[in-house]
Amino acid sequence: MKYALTVLLIALVVLAACGPGAAPTPTPVPPTPTPEQASQATQAPGEEEVQLAPELNVFNWTDYIDESLLEQYEKTYGVKINYDTYASNEELLAKLQAGATGYDVIFPSDYMVAQMIELGLLAELNLDHIPNFQYVMEDFKDPPFDPGNKHSVPYQWGTTGLAYHVPTFGDEVPDSWAYLFEPDHLKKYADKGVNVLDDPRELIGAALKYLGYSVNDTNKDHLFQARDLILKAKPYWKTFNSSDYDDTLLIPGEVVLSHAWSGDAFVAVWETYDEDKDEAIWWYAIPKEGGVKWVDTMAIPASSKRKRTAEHFINFLLDPKSQAAITNYTYYASPSEAAKQYIDEEILNEPAIYPPKEVMDKLEWLEPVGDAATLYDQIWTEIKSQ
C-alpha cells in the first residue's frame, strides 16, 4: 500500500511537470546547412558570384578527362574534386541503385539517361546555370533520350568499331563484324589475342547488327541468335575489357584486334605511331554493316546535395576550352561547336573520329529496350558464365 501511494505521488508530480503551464522552452536548433550553404561564395574574374560547396564527388568513365582540368577547377574555385571511375553504364546504374548517394556529377550514355530518368535517379538541371550549353551543336540538343535536356547535357561522343594491329593485318582492313564473330576469320589471329568490350549493350548490339538486326532489337529469337553467335566466337577471345584495354592490351601488343570505342582506339594509334616510318601501328575501322554511335552526357544524381556546385562544374567542363582539352586528350569528338577552334587539326580532320554523314547514317544510337532488358541481362549472364 505504501508502495502504491508513492507511485501515485510520483505520477502526479510528473503529470504536473508536463502540464501546459510547465512546458519546457525549446532551445532553437539551427537547420543543418547544406554543403553549399556551408561554403563561401566563389567566383572567377568576370563571373557571377555562386555559392559553391567545399567538395564535389565526380564519377566518370575510366580515362575520360584531361586531369589537369580538375586541378584547374580546384585552384580557380577552391572546390576539392573527389574523382572516381567506372567502366560501363551498367556498373554506374548498379552503384546508384544499390544506394550510393555521395555522387554529384555522373556521365551516363544516351540510353542510360532515359533509363535513369524513368527510375527517378536524375535531378532536373537548370540550364540557366549552364550557359556554355549555348555552344552545343544543334544535333546534340534536345535529344530523344532526354527531351529539352531537362536532365543531361552532352559531354563527348564517338563510335564503336574495331581497333586492329596494322602489321598483323597487312593490307587487309577488318571492316566487318565477321572479324570479331566468325571462327573462320578468328582462327587466323586468335592466338595473338582478341579483346571485346565488357559491355552488354555494345557486344550484343554488335552481334545483332552483324546478323542484320537493329542494335536495339527486342525480338527473343533475334537475341538468341546473337547469343549463339557470341558463344561460338567466345573461345577465340582472350579478354573482355572496356576499362583500360588501350593501355594494357593494345599499346603493349597483348592483342591484335579489339572491339573498341573510337577514342580509346586512337589513344593506341597515337601512342604507337612510328614517327620514323610515318606509319600507324594501330588503326580503327567502323564495320560496313554499321554499329553504334553514342553520346555520353553529364548529369546530377537526384540524391546530390550539391546541385548548384555540380551545375557550375558541368558548365566548366562545357566551356569550349575545356571541351577542346578533353578531346585533345581522349580523342573523342566534342559536341561543342565553339570548341572546334581549339581542337588539334589532325583530330578534327580525322574521319575515323569525326565520321562523314554517310558513315554516321549507317550507325544507330543505343536506346532503352524496355521489358527486354531482363532478357539482355539473362543472355549477358549466360555469355559471361560459359
Ligand code: SPD
Ligand atoms: N575510356 C572512356 C570510354 C567512354 C566510352 N563511353 C562509351 C559508351 C558507349 N555506349
